[in-house]
Amino acid sequence: QLQLQESGPGLVKPSETLSLTCTVSGDSIRRDSYCWGWIRQPPGKGLEWIGSSYYSGSTYYNPSLKSRATISVDTSKNQFSLKLRSVTATDTALYYCARRTDYSSGWYVDNWGQGTLVTVSS
Amino acid sequence: QSALAQPASVSGSPGQSITISCSATSGDVGSFNLVSWYQQHPGKAPKVIIYEVSKRPSGVSNRFSGSKSGNTASLTISGLQAEDEADYHCCSYAGSSASGVFGGGTKLTVL
Numbered sequence: 001q002l003q004l005q006e007s008g009p010g011l012v013k014p015s016e017t018l019s020l021t022c023t024v025s026g027d028s029i030r031r032d033s034y035c036w037g038w039i040r041q042p043p044g045k046g047l048e049w050i051g052s053s054y055y056s057g058s059t060y061y062n063p064s065l066k067s068r069a070t071i072s073v074d075t076s077k078n079q080f081s082l083k084l085r086s087v088t089a090t091d092t093a094l095y096y097c098a099r100r101t102d103y104s105s106g107w108y109v110d111n112w113g114q115g116t117l118v119t120v121s122s
Numbered sequence: 123q124s125a126l127a128q129p130a131s132v133s134g135s136p137g138q139s140i141t142i143s144c145s146a147t148s149g150d151v152g153s154f155n156l157v158s159w160y161q162q163h164p165g166k167a168p169k170v171i172i173y174e175v176s177k178r179p180s181g182v183s184n185r186f187s188g189s190k191s192g193n194t195a196s197l198t199i200s201g202l203q204a205e206d207e208a209d210y211h212c213c214s215y216a217g218s219s220a221s222g223v224f225g226g227g228t229k230l231t232v233l
Contacts, residue, residue, distance in 0.1 A: 100222075
């Protein structure tokens with residue numbers, strides 16, 4: 001059974017870089033029909049796509065975050081990661097890593113991590 | 123890319139049916155049949171209940187159904203049960219260069 005687990009600091013200072021890693025277990029990250037992504041949810045608010053990446057390196061970002069976000073995949077470790085630069089308090093959120101099916105398979109998130117809370121504060 | 127508009131809250135009594143709408147002002151929902159719906163209980167990760175507008179993943183109750191008309195997608199829950207009380211989020215594919223867009227979420231209260 002596929003499992004996704006986020007890891008990374010729970011507290012980041014303003015203007016610094018938020019870095020999270022998602023470890024995938026139960027399946028290979030080298031699957032052509034799946035894309036690996038990050039979704040966040042500010043406290044008490046709705047979900048927001050940050051972006052996603054195929055293991056081959058093709059990436060897709062939310063235009064509002066594209067200038068600050070980088071998603072990369074490490075096939076040797078079966079992990080993918082998120083870096084979000086120049087964070088502010090508005091980046092405080094529960095961050096989920098997720099697996100999304102591709103366009104031909106319905107384009108939806110079929111697996112989620114449990115989420116990790118990241119607070120931006122000095 | 124614009125967010126999708128959902129009502130902040132809906133409510134219904136056990137046994138009743140409710141419908142949650144998900145509207146886009148342009149593109150997004152209207153252009154593609156790639157709308158999905160997620161159920162999220164407090165403190166839990168979301169779970170897909172509808173994809174490709176109206177398809178149900180294996181294991182999801184047939185009390186959940188989806189549809190789309192023009193730029194508005196809808197989720198209907200029939201025979202409401204207490205366990206259906208949760209937040210519901212719609213999501214749409216937003217074009218090959220974009221990552222997708224979510225609605226603001228709807229809190230369902232079962233009275």
